[in-house]
Amino acid sequence: MTDSIYSELKQLGAATTLPESPERAELERVRNPQADTAYNVRFTAPEFTSLCPMTGQPDFAHLVIDYVPGAWLVESKSLKLYLGSFRNHGAFHEDCTVRIGRRLADFLEPQWLRIGGYWYPRGGMPIDVFWQSGPMPASVWIPDQGVPPYRGRG
Template sequence: MTDDIYSGLKQLGGATTLPESPDQAELERVRNPQADVLYNVRFTAPEFTSLCPMTGQPDFAHLVIDYVPDAWLVESKSLKLFLGAFRNHGAFHEDCTISIARRLADFLTPHWLRIGGYWYPRGGIPIDVFWQTGPMPDGIWIPDQGVPPYRGRG
């Protein structure tokens, strides 16, 4: 493997600031050097935060993103900055979760992608949001997301 697949990256290895909004966040990708193999990639963000658009109060979630890459891999620092940009973004749980999934699916065009947004309770009710691009591919080990049903979720 050579470094030339990484040559276009702007954020990795340098000082970066958190984008002010998800729209301003720049996702980056690299060519998948194992594109001839179907495999699952999992990103877990157990401390995801956004803001309630009505009250401005913080909302917290445990996000699990699984994808089966095709030609592209998401660069993890750019993903971290994209997710962090939601910290000051006001949107309901459903909008945050689906916006993240759709942006990744459009950007990467993976064989398959799913997201589980396990939101911590507000008013005693957790709101969990799930989305995927289509049926789970056959022949690939994709473990359960491992987040227990709500019982204090800790």
Template sequence: MSDVSAPKFLGQSTALPASPAEAQLDYVANPRPGVLYLVRFAAPEFTSLCPVTAQPDFAHLVIDYAPAATIVESKSLKLFLGSFRNHQAFHEDCTVGIGQRLFSEMQPLWLRIGGYWYPRGGIPIDVFWQSGAPPADLWLPEQGVAPYRGRG
């Protein structure tokens, strides 16, 4: 279970963690326990590095989750996502790893992540992961990121 305490980073000047492994995520008590609702984070400027060439890769991430006992504090999530800036990993590893870490630590009712990666070598890659079937009656809007179409 995630550690629910006062947020460590909120209101503080905080340096970007050197790596995702060093990044700490803060979780706070769900302000609406027992209510089924969806939280969405969009990170349209996510960056990481190719593990082969060390060239930058860019993605638009969309993270949706239905909270249980806790919610993730947004500044700590921003720092966690920013820690990938100098991290070398394949698109699949970044996307699925982010989703699995949030699900493991926060233990929401349900979580999904869509990683919409911009083309490298002429091929865009989209990566999707979810923790299981969404809860019944959860309003689940489309993630709203169109497939890559290029200039035309």
């Protein structure tokens, strides 16, 4: 792996621990070998966890991240560790969702990125948060995120 696009990666294939906070989490990226082609990449995190900043109680979400890469791809283990670092982080749903989207967009400089945060009810009310970096590219197939609205027992 020394002379490849993967040679700069530090976390993949190495023993790693969950970062203490989102700020300390290190995202990693690799050159996109298909940078001349517009395509969508989707990551789904159905068990995302953060903490309520007021009560310290856990909050749970189903996150769906879509992006059309430019020159860079996010390395998935580093993304998993970054998302896991929110487990002990106190912030409202809106802040967590938008923070993740903006950090990925700033880091990867994709052609386009969106994140859907489908949060489970807090106080009896689900909160869904959506952010995207700009208009959806017309030339790329980007399926619906496929997460139905929360229905409870109804």
